[in-house]
Amino acid sequence: MTTPKVIVSPVCEVTCFEQEKVARIKAELAQEEQQLPRLAELYKLLGNTTRLKILLALAQGELCVCDVAHVLNLTVAATSHQLKLLRDQGWLAMRNDGKMVYYRLQSEALLQVLKGDLRLLEERLA
Amino acid sequence: MTTPKVIVSPVCEVTCFEQEKVARIKAELAQEEQQLPRLAELYKLLGNTTRLKILLALAQGELCVCDVAHVLNLTVAATSHQLKLLRDQGWLAMRNDGKMVYYRLQSEALLQVLKGDLRLLEERLA
DNA sequence: GCCTCATTTAGATATTTGCGAAAATGATGA
DNA sequence: TCATCATTTTCGCAAATATCTAAATGAGGC
Numbered sequence: 001m002t003t004p005k006v007i008v009s010p011v012c013e014v015t016c017f018e019q020e021k022v023a024r025i026k027a028e029l030a031q032e033e034q035q036l037p038r039l040a041e042l043y044k045l046l047g048n049t050t051r052l053k054i055l056l057a058l059a060q061g062e063l064c065v066c067d068v069a070h071v072l073n074l075t076v077a078a079t080s081h082q083l084k085l086l087r088d089q090g091w092l093a094m095r096n097d098g099k100m101v102y103y104r105l106q107s108e109a110l111l112q113v114l115k116g117d118l119r120l121l122e123e124r125l126a
Numbered sequence: 127m128t129t130p131k132v133i134v135s136p137v138c139e140v141t142c143f144e145q146e147k148v149a150r151i152k153a154e155l156a157q158e159e160q161q162l163p164r165l166a167e168l169y170k171l172l173g174n175t176t177r178l179k180i181l182l183a184l185a186q187g188e189l190c191v192c193d194v195a196h197v198l199n200l201t202v203a204a205t206s207h208q209l210k211l212l213r214d215q216g217w218l219a220m221r222n223d224g225k226m227v228y229y230r231l232q233s234e235a236l237l238q239v240l241k242g243d244l245r246l247l248e249e250r251l252a
Numbered sequence: 253g254c255c256t257c258a259t260t261t262a263g264a265t266a267t268t269t270g271c272g273a274a275a276a277t278g279a280t281g282a
Numbered sequence: 283t284c285a286t287c288a289t290t291t292t293c294g295c296a297a298a299t300a301t302c303t304a305a306a307t308g309a310g311g312c
Binding site: 016017018021022024025026028029032035036037038039040041042043044045046047048049052053056057060061063064066067070071090100109110112113114116117118120121122123124 | 142143144147148150151152154155158161162163164165166167168169170171172173174175178179182183186187189190192193196197216226235236239240242243244246247248249250
């Protein structure tokens with residue numbers, strides 16, 4: 001209901017050296033409270049070589065689950081699982097054709113991000 | 127010892143529908159074999175709201191461990207641990223001043239990436 | 253209706269991760 | 283030298299993750 005003026009922290013026994021700065025930063029972070037978990041979810045999804053490979057593979061065009069599994073050298077079950085994770089967050093689309101299921105990238109945007117981030121890594125090495 | 131010419135897959139009993147395409151994609155992915163784990167490492171690091179908050183907090187300027195802990199509402203030990211992870215991968219720099227240790231962003235580049243990726247998320251919502 | 257086969261889902265298990273508590277470090281200052 | 287205090291490290295545990303095997307689903311063709 002009411003917004004307390006003093007921010008009470010569970011670690012309040014520990015000295016806080018720049019209370020005002022800390023309070024200000026906390027307030028700013030609070031504004032991003034909606035976005036941050038979403039962003040973290042995206043990064044969690046990307047933080048796995050198997051899924052990165054899936055994205056890069058599908059950048060070449062759609063593939064059935066079985067062929068993705070071959071690309072990954074992984075069981076079909078594990079592959080299907082990873083595809084589902086990517087699809088659940090809306091980054092992949094699928095298409096049924098008889099018994100087969102074909103997956104493809106939902107958009108190019110994610111790929112652009114990947115490439116941008118790869119560039120960052122390369123710059124840092126230099 | 128010897129490199130086999132034929133790539134043997136552990137899932138070779140499963141039908142592969144587009145062998146050539148799969149082989150081509152595997153070859154292309156093999157070229158990125160150096161970069162992909164690095165990229166995944168970066169994303170793993172970013173795939174955690176605590177660490178994202180640290181990066182955004184330090185975007186405002188350097189902070190001592192203790193103050194970062196206050197911003198996060200986390201124990202100093204846990205905070206120190208997360209700071210170390212970010213520092214080990216070279217994204218943070220630190221400075222000693224007596225007993226205090228101040229952390230700061232190593233460069234603005236990572237922040238730019240964060241903002242770019244946030245933009246992607248926002249576009250997708252629209 | 254049944255059989256086949258691609259895919260998905262359901263356990264089960266091993267590994268990784270994030271955190272707190274407590275012990276260890278390392279610098280300051282008496 | 284000794285006590286203090288910010289930080290780091292170690293340990294242990296709970297939760298999440300990635301993969302496998304095996305069972306379930308669902309579409310096609312006989």
